[in-house]
Amino acid sequence: MTQRSDPRVVAVISAFHPPQDLPARVKDLNEQVVHTVVVDDGSDLDRNDIVLRALEDLGCTVLRMPVNVGIAAALNAGIQAAFEAWSPDFIVTLDQDSALDAGYVAAALATYAEAEANGIHGGLVSARSHNGHNVPLLRKRVRFPEAFDPLQSGAVIPVSTFKTVGMLDERLFIDCVDSEFNLRVRSHGLATLVGKDCNMTHALGQAQPMMLFGWHVTVLGVKRHVHSHAPFRVYYMTRNSIYLWRQYGARFPAWLVRRLRFQVESDFFRLLYGENRKGQYRAFLRGCRDGWLGRLGKIDAAFQRKISS
Structure with a gap:
């Protein structure tokens, strides 16, 4: 059966030094949507990235941010461009490494x-499974299950949701951009549905072995690994998680x-075993x-250099 694109849906992809295989995945994506917008988040200032040029050759709209503005601001720019150019009913947001x-x-x-x-009024519809593995659900054994904390990548979002709850929080x-948006959607009485048979x-990312004095830590016969992140990502994950508590804990x-x-x-395994x-x-x-102090925005450049050295 030939998959036909839906004229109601525009895809928006955030990119940063986009991978070589992105055009091939976007070509497949274009079979499902009427148009694709790719937003480069400040990695192609001289406008000579061959991947982005290949995407333009495919007919995609490529927006180039003049500086690194973060995933929320990049996606917002692409979503706004889609609103103005095609007036879609739905937006599907994606990371550059998703298909x-x-x-x-x-x-x-x-x-x-x-x-x-x-x-049941849906605020978004997300993947039922990632790489063939089912996502955690908010509640089980219900007719229309909701994802516990759906990724923004793969989220099919009605334009009406943005009009009701606002855009992604650029601060x-x-x-945690997707987590905050999910909570805001639920705060307005909308559901974070999972799409039946939707796999992304x-x-x-790369996981490294948990090593203790040269021994690969094994629990219940299974060798354990830890996903290590750069320190600046640890900063954002920690800060923004606390912000979620302050905003939505009650x-x-x-x-x-x-x-x-x-x-x-x-955090425990990362601080104990990570790089x-x-x-x-x-x-x-x-x-x-x-x-705790509510200081949001981009990390201070001097502090980022300090923790990365």
Whole structure:
């Protein structure tokens, strides 16, 4: 069966030093959407990136940010451009390392329409599975399940949602942008639906072995690994998670406690086994302080250099 593009949907992709295989994935994506906007977040100032030029040759709209503005601002710019040029009914947002299975958009729209027909107003429809593995759900054994904390990548979002809840929060810069948007969607009584049969392939990043005095840590017969992040990412994850608590803790305490468990576990192993633990520890402490004080925006350049050295 040939997959036809949906004239109601525009895709917006955030990019930063885009990978060589992005045009091939966008070519497949264009079979499901009427147009694709790619926003380069300040990595192609001299306008000679061959990947971005290849995307333009495919007919994509390529926006180049003059500086690194963060994923929220980059996506917002692409979404606004889509509003003005095509007046779509839905936006699907994607990372540069994500790919939607054939039929993903049609399945997401079918889920949305069925939920609406049954009195459930969807704020977005996200992937049911990543790389073939089901995502955590908010509640099980319900007719229209909701994702616990859906990624922005792969989210099919009605334009009406943006009009109701606003755009992505640019002050967070990178991490927790999707989590904050999800909570804002739920605050307005909208559902974060999962699309039936919607699978997204998404890069997981590199994990390194958990080593203790030369021994690869093994628990219940399974060798353990830890996903290590650069210290500046640890800063954003810590700061923005605390910001979520301050903004939404009273309204969604159970959700935040559940999310905190994953965060604490990740932080513990990262600080114990990750690379550049000194820089990560400093980033963690500064993130705690700035999150508590409500200091948002882009990380201070001098501090980023300090924790990265």
